[in-house]
Amino acid sequence: MKKSLSLFLLLSLVLMLVPAYASAATAPVTVAYDGKAVKFTQPPVRKSNLTFVEAKPLAAQLGATYAFDTKTKSATIKKGATSIKLSLDSKAAYVNGVKQQLAVAPYSVKGYVIVPAEFVVKSFGGSVAWDGKSKLSITSPSAVEALSKQKAVNVINGYFAALSKLDVKGVKSAWLPTSWNAEDEEDLLLADGEAVIFTVKSVKVTSFTGTKATIKAEVNINYPSPYQIDEIYSITYTMVKDSAGAWKIKQENLEDYNYDLPNKPVNTTQTFSTSVEDAVNQLIDNLNAEDLDAVQGMFAEDSMSAEMMLDFWADDFDGYDTRYELSDLMIIGADEAKGTATVYVALDAEDEESAYPYDVVLFLVRDEANNWKIQELTEL
Incomplete structure (x- = not known):
């Protein structure tokens, strides 16, 4: 009696375990392409750490063409400059004519060609991720x-x-x-x-x-x-x-x-703008007079650009008879309280050889005597 009871309990336990095992073994494999589920006539399967799916629907997801040669039993998937050739029951695959070895050969189920999704997707530049359970996520080549x-x-x-x-x-x-x-x-x-x-x-x-x-x-x-x-x-x-x-x-x-210059002037008082224009015209007069001392006197003592500009104009005075004429003046920055002004100055320059535009930006500051001095000058 005890023996029969023990056999009954053992049989009951086995019967309880079988459905759970079978369910785990046959858990359906799903495939998502850029987050969207892909439907196949033949369900995808997982074996040898690869996911096998129907070739034709996979090619459609990739935006590739699909063709099957019944004589050679080979499928060709092509998009752009990439072409893949896979043969049924053969581990030899060809990507743009270059032979590659597959871990598992493609096969046929009810006339449907089944191929390793990972190999096909990666050959076209996409990526794949297996969740370790039942889902393969494909990221498209474009993504x-x-x-x-x-x-x-x-x-x-x-x-x-x-x-x-x-x-x-x-x-x-x-x-x-x-x-x-x-x-x-x-x-x-x-x-x-x-x-x-x-x-x-x-x-x-x-x-x-x-x-x-x-x-x-x-x-x-x-x-x-x-x-x-x-x-x-x-x-x-x-x-x-x-x-x-x-x-x-x-x-x-x-x-x-x-x-990066502003395209319009800042607002200033008439007195301020007139004084700036007077300073610019004085510089032009000194340049046309080729008076290097007067030009030097217009620079602030701690100007970083004074030496370079004075050397330039000294050479110009020695070698050319350049004349400067004001064509445009725009105050692009100003602080009347602090006595500073940033001025875009466009000049028409002409010497014995040619005429050309000469544009500069003057950074002006007022000295203790309330006179404008050139703190820095940038040639454009």
Whole structure:
């Protein structure tokens, strides 16, 4: 009696375990493409750590064409410059004619060609992720490319953020080691005082492959000194992936730059603007008179640009008979209480050889005698 009871309990336990085991073994495999479920006539299956799905619906999701040759029993999936050839019951696959070995051969179920999804998706540049249970998530080639492009753009944004902070380590990490040298690092370390602020205004990927990208960036350079004009740089970057697959800057080319000047004047009192115009006209008169001493007397004693400009005009006076005529004047910055003015000055210059425009920005300050002095001058 005890023996029969024991056999009955054992049999009951086995019967209870079988449904649970069977359910786990036959849990349906699902496939999602960019987050959306994909329907197949034949259910996907998982074996040998690969997910096997119908070839034709998978090709449709990838935006690829699908063709099956009944004579060779081979399927061809093609999109753009990429072509994959898979043969039933053969582990030999061909991607653009190059042979690759599969872990498990494609096969047929009720006339449907079943292929390893991971191999097909990756061959076209997509990515896959298995959740370890029953779901394969496919990221389309276009989504993978978009993500990779964004990562390259992020490197450029991070590079300029590091430059603004004078973060040598951060700047250096954005570059390929072979494209960064000791001189670059020394130049950055020599930066003194407040850091220049770099603001990326626009960034565009102009060419892209899986391992190389060309990016064009427009960057505003904001100087902390009130006597420097902010600039706009157009820069092209060549980027490549390093051995770890991270985007790095290989080359930086300055294509163009412009001064970031206002397009309209600031509001000032008539008395203030007249005094500024008088100072500008006095400078022009001194230049036309080739009176270097008078020109020198118009500069502030601590002007950083005075020496360079005086040398330039001394050479000009010696070699040419240049005449300057005012064509435009615009006060683009002013603090009447502090006695400062930033002035855009457009001149028509003409010497014995040619006529040409000569544009400058004057940074003017009032001295103790209330006279305008040129603190700095920037040639445009």
